[in-house]
Structure formats: C-alpha cells, structure tokens
Amino acid sequence: MTASDTHRAIEAVWRIESARLIAGVARVVRDVGVAEELAHDALVAALEQWPASGIPRNPGAWLMTTAKRRAVDLVRRNVRLEARQDALGRDFIERQDATTADFDAVEEDVSDDLLRLVFTACHPVLSADARVALTLRLLGGLTTAEIARAFLAPESTIAQRIVRAKRTLAESGVPYEVPTGDDLHARLGSVLEVIYLVFNEGYAATSGEDWMRTGLCEDALRLGRILAGLMPREAEVHGLVALMEIQASRMRARTTRSGEPVLLLDQNRARWDHLLIQRGLAALARAEALDAERGPYTLQAAIAACHARARTAEETDWARIVATYDELARRMPSPVVALNRAVAVSMAEGPAAGLREADALLDEPALGTYHLLPSVRGDLLAKLGRSEEARAEFTRAAAMTRNARERDLLLARASDIPPPG
Amino acid sequence: MRFMAIVKEDQASEAGTPPPPELFEAMTTFNEELVKAGVMLAGEGLLPSSQGLRIKYDGADRTIIDGPFAETKELIAGFWILQAKSRDEVIEWMKRAPFDGGTEIEIRQIAEFEDFGDALPESVIERETQMRATLEERARQQ
Numbered sequence: 001m002t003a004s005d006t007h008r009a010i011e012a013v014w015r016i017e018s019a020r021l022i023a024g025v026a027r028v029v030r031d032v033g034v035a036e037e038l039a040h041d042a043l044v045a046a047l048e049q050w051p052a053s054g055i056p057r058n059p060g061a062w063l064m065t066t067a068k069r070r071a072v073d074l075v076r077r078n079v080r081l082e083a084r085q086d087a088l089g090r091d092f093i094e095r096q097d098a099t100t101a102d103f104d105a106v107e108e109d110v111s112d113d114l115l116r117l118v119f120t121a122c123h124p125v126l127s128a129d130a131r132v133a134l135t136l137r138l139l140g141g142l143t144t145a146e147i148a149r150a151f152l153a154p155e156s157t158i159a160q161r162i163v164r165a166k167r168t169l170a171e172s173g174v175p176y177e178v179p180t181g182d183d184l185h186a187r188l189g190s191v192l193e194v195i196y197l198v199f200n201e202g203y204a205a206t207s208g209e210d211w212m213r214t215g216l217c218e219d220a221l222r223l224g225r226i227l228a229g230l231m232p233r234e235a236e237v238h239g240l241v242a243l244m245e246i247q248a249s250r251m252r253a254r255t256t257r258s259g260e261p262v263l264l265l266d267q268n269r270a271r272w273d274h275l276l277i278q279r280g281l282a283a284l285a286r287a288e289a290l291d292a293e294r295g296p297y298t299l300q301a302a303i304a305a306c307h308a309r310a311r312t313a314e315e316t317d318w319a320r321i322v323a324t325y326d327e328l329a330r331r332m333p334s335p336v337v338a339l340n341r342a343v344a345v346s347m348a349e350g351p352a353a354g355l356r357e358a359d360a361l362l363d364e365p366a367l368g369t370y371h372l373l374p375s376v377r378g379d380l381l382a383k384l385g386r387s388e389e390a391r392a393e394f395t396r397a398a399a400m401t402r403n404a405r406e407r408d409l410l411l412a413r414a415s416d417i418p419p420p421g
Numbered sequence: 422m423r424f425m426a427i428v429k430e431d432q433a434s435e436a437g438t439p440p441p442p443e444l445f446e447a448m449t450t451f452n453e454e455l456v457k458a459g460v461m462l463a464g465e466g467l468l469p470s471s472q473g474l475r476i477k478y479d480g481a482d483r484t485i486i487d488g489p490f491a492e493t494k495e496l497i498a499g500f501w502i503l504q505a506k507s508r509d510e511v512i513e514w515m516k517r518a519p520f521d522g523g524t525e526i527e528i529r530q531i532a533e534f535e536d537f538g539d540a541l542p543e544s545v546i547e548r549e550t551q552m553r554a555t556l557e558e559r560a561r562q563q
Binding site: 008009011012013015016059215218221222223224225226229230252275276279 | 422456457458459460462463502504506507509510512513514533
C-alpha cells in the first residue's frame with residue numbers, strides 16, 4: 001500500500017469509527033468537545049504509526065484504546081488536582097476505579113454511548129444550525145470543510161459554529177445523559193428535526209443554482225438508520241426513515257438531463273429506485289405496527305408511500321392521500337400542510353374544490369412569502385381556464401422564490417398561458 | 422455512492438454445503454454491523470447454480486440452459502448493496518467480512534444518475550408527453 005492509499009484508508013476508517021469513538025470517550029470525560037479532541041489525537045497517532053506498522057486488524061479497537069487511555073489519564077490528572085483541594089480522598093479512589101472499568105465497552109454500552117452523543121449534539125439549548133453542524137461533525141464523521149461545502153457556507157463560519165456549540169453545551173451544564181420518560185419524546189423530536197433538516201438541505205436547496213446536493217441525503221439516511229437501530233421501538237424514528245427512503249427513491253427522476261426540475265406527477269417512474277421504495281415501505285410498516293396513532297413523520301411517509309405504490313400517476317389513490325392529510329392536519333396543524341392538502345383535494349375532487357381550500361389560506365400570515373401558495377393557485381386557476389389570474393399568480397410566485405431553477409419554471413408557466421381572445 | 426459486493430462461488434457453496442456454524446454466526450454479526458451503521462441496503466445469498474439456469478438471446482431465439490455450470494469461480498454466490506461515501510470506505514467495510522480460505526469478493530460501483538436523456542427513444546418521450554396531455558385534459562373536464 002502506498003502512503004496515500006494508507007492515508008485514504010485511514011480516512012475511511014475514521015468515517016466508520018469516529019462517532020462510536022467520540023461516544024465512547026465522552027462517556028469517560030463527559031464533555032463532547034474534550035471527547036472529540038481526544039478522538040482526534042488518536043487519529044493523529046494512527047496517521048503517524050499505521051503507514052509504517054500497517055492498518056491494524058481491528059482499527060476501531062486500536063483507536064478506542066488509544067483515545068481512552070489518554071482520557072483516563074486526563075480524568076486522573078483532573079481528579080488528582082481536585083483531590084489536593086478536596087478532603088474526600090475516598091471519592092478520588094472510587095472515581096479512579098470507575099474510569100478504569102470504562103475501558104471495556106459491552107454492546108449495550110456502545111448503543112448507550114452513541115445515544116448519549118446523539119441527544120447531546122441535538123440538545124435544544126443549541127440553535128438548529130448549531131445542532132446540525134455538531135451532529136454532522138460528531139456523528140456523521142464529516143469534516144468542517146465538508147459541512148461548509150454542503151451548506152454553501154464559509155468554512156470559518158462552520159468552524160466557529162461548532163466551537164461555540166461545544167462551549168454552550170459545557171457552560172449550560174446540560175447533563176451528559178440519555179433523557180428518559182416524557183423528556184425523551186420531546187428531545188427525540190429535536191433529534192429527528194436535525195436529521196430531517198440535513199436531508200432537506202440535500203434534497204432541495206433553497207438558494208443557489210442547484211436543486212440537489214445528494215451527499216447530505218445519504219448522510220441523513222445513514223443517521224436515521226443508525227438511530228432506528230439504537231431506538232428500534234420508537235415509531236417516529238422508523239417513520240422518518242421511511243419518509244427519507246421514499247423521497248430519496250425519486251432522486252434520479254427529479255431533474256431532466258439539463259437540470260430542470262420535474263414535478264412528481266410528471267416523473268418517469270421507471271427511474272424511481274425500487275430498492276429504496278421497498279425499504280421505505282418496510283420502515284413505514286414498522287412505524288405503524290409500533291404505534292397505531294401515527295405521528296407527523298409517519299403520516300408524511302404514508303402520503304409519500306401512496307405515491308410510491310402507484311405504478312402510474314393516474315393510479316394514485318388521491319382520496320387516501322386526502323384522508324391522510326386530514327389526519328396530519330389534526331396531528332400537526334400548519335398552513336403548509338393545509339396547502340399540500342389543498343393540492344390533494346384538487347386531484348381527488350377537481351380544481352374548483354382545491355382552489356376553495358387554497359383560497360382559505362390567502363390570509364395566512366405564515367404563507368405571506370411562501371411562493372408555493374401563488375404557484376398552487378396559479379395551477380388551479382389555469383386548469384379552470386381563468387388565464388389572466390393564473391398568469392398573475394405564476395408571476396407573483398416567481399418573484400418570491402430564491403431558487404433560480406424554480407423561478408424559471410414558474411416564469412415559463414406564466415408565459416405558457418395563452419393570452420386572452 | 423452505492424456499491425455491489427459480489428461473493429464468488431466456491432466448491433462448498435456450489436455443493437450446497439451449509440457454512441460451518443462459526444462462520445454463519447460471524448456473518449450474521451457482520452450483517453448486523455452493516456445494518457446498524459446504516460450502510461446496508463440489501464444483502465442476499467443465491468441458491469447454487471444446480472438450481473439455476475441461463476437464458477441465451479440470439480435474434481428471436483431464446484435458449485434455456487439448466488445449471489449446474491462448470492466455471493465455479495466465475496459464478497455468483499451472493500451479493501451486498503452498500504451505501505458508502507467512497508470506494509475506500511466500502512473497502513474498509515468489506516475487509517471486516519468474515520471470509521477466509523481464498524474466498525474472493527468483487528466490488529463494483531453502482532452507476533448513479535445515469536444519463537438516459539440521449540438514449541431515450543422518441544417513442545418514450547412521445548408517451549410521456551401523451552400522458553401529461555391526458556392528465557391535463559382530465560383535470561380540465563372536472
């Protein structure tokens with residue numbers, strides 16, 4: 001193996017092992033910032049030694065031993081410092097014993113370690129941006145540069161964001177533990193939100209020229225699947241995974257060769273990834289079996305599944321989609337859900353019915369700058385032959401979107417409408 | 422990125438001999454690791470070629486040839502479809518598979534975002550345009 005081969009192999013090992021490594025060390029030091037530094041120290045040691053000694057048979061264990069050894073030294077040093085000031089020598093001895101025991105991780109411990117890391121990186125005391133960056137860094141194994149590229153942000157911004165996030169966690173004194181009971185569900189919502197944010201960033205960029213940055217979708221899917229393995233009895237985790245698998249199944253059909261977006265109903269379904277669809281449907285079934293009262297992610301997945309099951313656009317079960325939107329609107333009332341429901345109603349009952357639903361949202365302040373409302377109205381007005389109004393709405397929608405491709409699409413629809421007379 | 426890891430047949434798998442319990446268990450553990458890490462998309466074992474067949478295409482002719490087939494080393498015994506960030510990552514994963522005794526795995530990247538645009542025949546484009554027109558017509562009629 002050449003030096004660069006080894007280097008790339010070590011990078012790959014890092015991507016595979018880093019989350020578990022950081023999680024395991026964090027259990028000893030109880031601080032994610034310190035844990036990451038120690039994990040990185042182990043990586044540096046690997047980069048120094050493995051080119052000569054070869055990559056060990058069990059690289060994860062090598063890294064873990066190296067990092068934990070330093071972690072234990074660090075804790076002992078700190079504890080010794082405290083012991084000098086503290087009269088309770090007994091406490092010092094007990095803590096020393098405890099940290100040595102941490103050397104041998106049992107399978108359940110690894111899961112617990114990872115869960116602790118997940119819940120800490122996604123702690124609501126951090127902003128969404130900070131949670132996303134920290135999660136991708138600590139659990140996704142992405143470098144700061146990779147995160148910056150994916151989010152079209154300067155590397156220094158992301159670096160600072162991560163530093164501040166770690167400091168906030170340390171200073172706010174959040175306990176380093178997996179939440180329990182009711183707290184668990186609230187905190188889990190925060191975790192799922194982070195994963196879905198990453199997925200959405202990859203699935204549909206809101207700014208810039210390109211619609212998709214597929215790498216982030218894969219990262220989100222991987223994180224979701226990992227979480228499903230760690231918390232197999234949580235319905236909404238499977239629901240989110242189902243939603244992402246099914247949405248990801250359409251990636252090859254979502255744009256034309258020249259990069260223009262293709263609407264769902266116009267997509268060539270032969271280009272949908274049926275492996276991902278099957279995985280998504282299986283995850284959805286797991287979610288529904290775990291909790292008959294479906295949560296928001298599971299319901300959104302159920303809607304996506306309706307489309308996935310239809311072999312052609314004409315075979316879409318729109319009535320079922322409307323009914324699922326009804327359930328979603330009860331579970332998670334939101335103007336965006338109402339708008340999507342309006343579209344489904346128009347497909348199930350005709351454009352006039354759909355327009356009635358959409359018009360009811362015109363006063364919604366939350367949709368005031370949301371380009372999809374005039375876009376949907378434009379579409380329905382066009383179907384009803386109200387051409388002038390339709391053109392006005394498409395033009396209005398085009399002015400509201402920051403995505404260049406989408407703007408072009410809307411302007412094209414406006415100019416496609418035949419003039420009066 | 423997605424990769425297919427193809428397991429080649431050997432004498433034992435062609436004979437339909439089940440793997441020894443330790444290997445079976447190690448393989449189960451390996452598969453569980455792949456699932457838990459979120460990289461496993463699919464993984465299957467294939468029945469020996471004695472239960473398989475080939476179809477040969479020549480003009481309008483279709484010839485069925487029943488197995489078994491002689492060239493054991495070239496036959497496929499099973500496969501994984503894995504999701505990884507890079508070729509290096511899938512290599513590191515597959516190095517952990519509990520194979521031994523000269524077993525060979527072939528790893529091939531799955532073509533993504535293949536550009537069918539140019540190859541899309543006129544008739545297919547025609548049908549898609551028709552379908553869109555039909556949908557619009559139907560919507561107008563409602």
